[in-house]
Amino acid sequence: MVDFALTEEQREIRNWVRTFVEREIMPLEAEVLRRERRGEAHGLTGAELRELQSLAKKSDFWGVQTPTEYGGMGLDPVSAALIEIELGRSFVPFRFGGDADNILYHANAEQRERYLVPTIAGERRSCFAITEPGAGSDAKAIRARAHKDGAEWVINGEKTFITGGNEADFTMVFAVTDPEKGANGGVTCFLADREAGWRSEPIDTMGEWGPASLVFEDVRVPEANVLGEVGQGFALAMKWIGRGRYLLPARALGGCERLLAMGVEYAKTRETFGKPIAERQAIQWMIADSQVEIEALRLLVLHAAWQVTADRDSRHAQSIAKLYGGVKANEIVDRVLQIHGGMGYTRELPIERWYRELRLLRIYEGTDEIQRRTIARDLLKGHVTVGATLG
Numbered sequence: 308m309v310d311f312a313l314t315e316e317q318r319e320i321r322n323w324v325r326t327f328v329e330r331e332i333m334p335l336e337a338e339v340l341r342r343e344r345r346g347e348a349h350g351l352t353g354a355e356l357r358e359l360q361s362l363a364k365k366s367d368f369w370g371v372q373t374p375t376e377y378g379g380m381g382l383d384p385v386s387a388a389l390i391e392i393e394l395g396r397s398f399v400p401f402r403f404g405g406d407a408d409n410i411l412y413h414a415n416a417e418q419r420e421r422y423l424v425p426t427i428a429g430e431r432r433s434c435f436a437i438t439e440p441g442a443g444s445d446a447k448a449i450r451a452r453a454h455k456d457g458a459e460w461v462i463n464g465e466k467t468f469i470t471g472g473n474e475a476d477f478t479m480v481f482a483v484t485d486p487e488k489g490a491n492g493g494v495t496c497f498l499a500d501r502e503a504g505w506r507s508e509p510i511d512t513m514g515e516w517g518p519a520s521l522v523f524e525d526v527r528v529p530e531a532n533v534l535g536e537v538g539q540g541f542a543l544a545m546k547w548i549g550r551g552r553y554l555l556p557a558r559a560l561g562g563c564e565r566l567l568a569m570g571v572e573y574a575k576t577r578e579t580f581g582k583p584i585a586e587r588q589a590i591q592w593m594i595a596d597s598q599v600e601i602e603a604l605r606l607l608v609l610h611a612a613w614q615v616t617a618d619r620d621s622r623h624a625q626s627i628a629k630l631y632g633g634v635k636a637n638e639i640v641d642r643v644l645q646i647h648g649g650m651g652y653t654r655e656l657p658i659e660r661w662y663r664e665l666r667l668l669r670i671y672e673g674t675d676e677i678q679r680r681t682i683a684r685d686l687l688k689g690h691v692t693v694g695a696t697l698g
């Protein structure tokens with residue numbers, strides 16, 4: 308039997324988050340939009356975010372996937388995806404507190420105290436820096452160098468498009484330590500505090516929050532700041548990137564649900580030529596196609612999350628969910644904008660904001676083309692066979 312039912316616990320978690328989003332997050336939307344339109348702030352202020360996170364913590368929503376020994380909820384990937392879908396229903400960029408990048412768990416005992424634990428507690432902020440001006444999809448082409456000088460490593464190079472790079476207290480930065488080996492054993496990950504001397508410059512984007520470029524000029528870090536093993540940084544970077552690709556389309560799915568609901572409402576009330584536009588087949592088809600794609604995406608996301616839960620090799624399923632989510636979320640937001648006509652194009656409604664934000668999904672953490680490359684390669688090399696999804 309194939310069972311699509313959620314467990315009682317999953318339903319309770321989903322319902323709690325749905326209510327939290329409706330009661331606490333959605334009421335902030337108008338103000339968030341107003342501020343962003345005036346160029347005053349992006350999303351929530353730090354104080355607002357912390358207040359909401361503390362409120363959620365009172366109901367034990369803290370560290371969704373953080374292991375329980377670090378005070379987190381330690382939830383399974385399917386539950387995490389269900390939560391992300393609910394959070395995606397608002398464009399306000401809220402996330403529960405109490406988490407840390409997955410590769411920080413590779414820290415040794417001393418690094419855990421200095422980096423991992425304070426990050427989970429919300430006292431320190433990190434960023435993940437691999438992309439460079441000359442190395443994005445082709446991450447193996449990074450050029451940033453680190454050489455040993457006594458008991459220190461000296462880092463030189465530039466990183467670009469680093470999420471959170473303007474706010475971070477420390478970065479997990481990847482540099483070549485053995486040019487001959489390159490990505491095959493010659494790249495190392497360093498924990499570099501901002502005080503070590505790297506600079507960040509904001510990058511203006513079409514989205515509401517900007518990544519940063521990071522500049523390293525003779526930045527010195529002690530040997531003790533190597534994360535994992537010297538030379539094993541590339542494998543670590545791939546673990547970070549693959550940590551939860553299903554969560555990105557999950558968030559977009561929540562946005563699509565909200566957008567489609569807006570489209571349905573508008574179609575029922577907007578009249579042209581004496582009838583609501585909902586009665587026109589052209590509009591009905593946009594609504595129908597969007598609903599079909601939303602439901603297909605839900606299954607792809609939950610299937611990928613289930614594979615992670617079951618400790619299967621989930622990379623193929625995650626690439627499929629990420630690719631389909633990126634492409635379809637962009638088509639859906641475009642249709643909903645179209646249903647709203649001129650109003651959809653204005654800044655009175657949040658549709659254009661979603662339109663700009665969802666566009667990123669087709670680029671970061673593996674572009675559409677790179678996901679297609681992975682999916683096709685898996686088939687061509689025989690790692691996966693057509694039609695074998697259910698075993």
Ligand SMILES: Cc1cc2nc3c(=O)[nH]c(=O)nc-3n(C[C@H](O)[C@H](O)[C@H](O)COP(=O)(O)OP(=O)(O)OC[C@H]3O[C@@H](n4cnc5c(N)ncnc54)[C@H](O)[C@@H]3O)c2cc1C
Binds near residue numbers: 667670
């Ligand atoms: C807002 C934002 C936040 C980001 N956050 C981070 C972060 O926190 N940390 C980090 O390290 N990086 C981050 N990135 C970088 C992001 O991962 C890269 O932008 C992405 O991997 C694409 O690399 P690129 O921009 O260099 O494009 P390129 O790799 O130069 O690609 C350009 C185009 O060519 C296509 N292409 C490339 N190779 C192939 C191929 N083999 N076959 C077919 N087509 C191909 C691509 O799909 C794309 O369409 C972020 C980017 C953005 C925009």
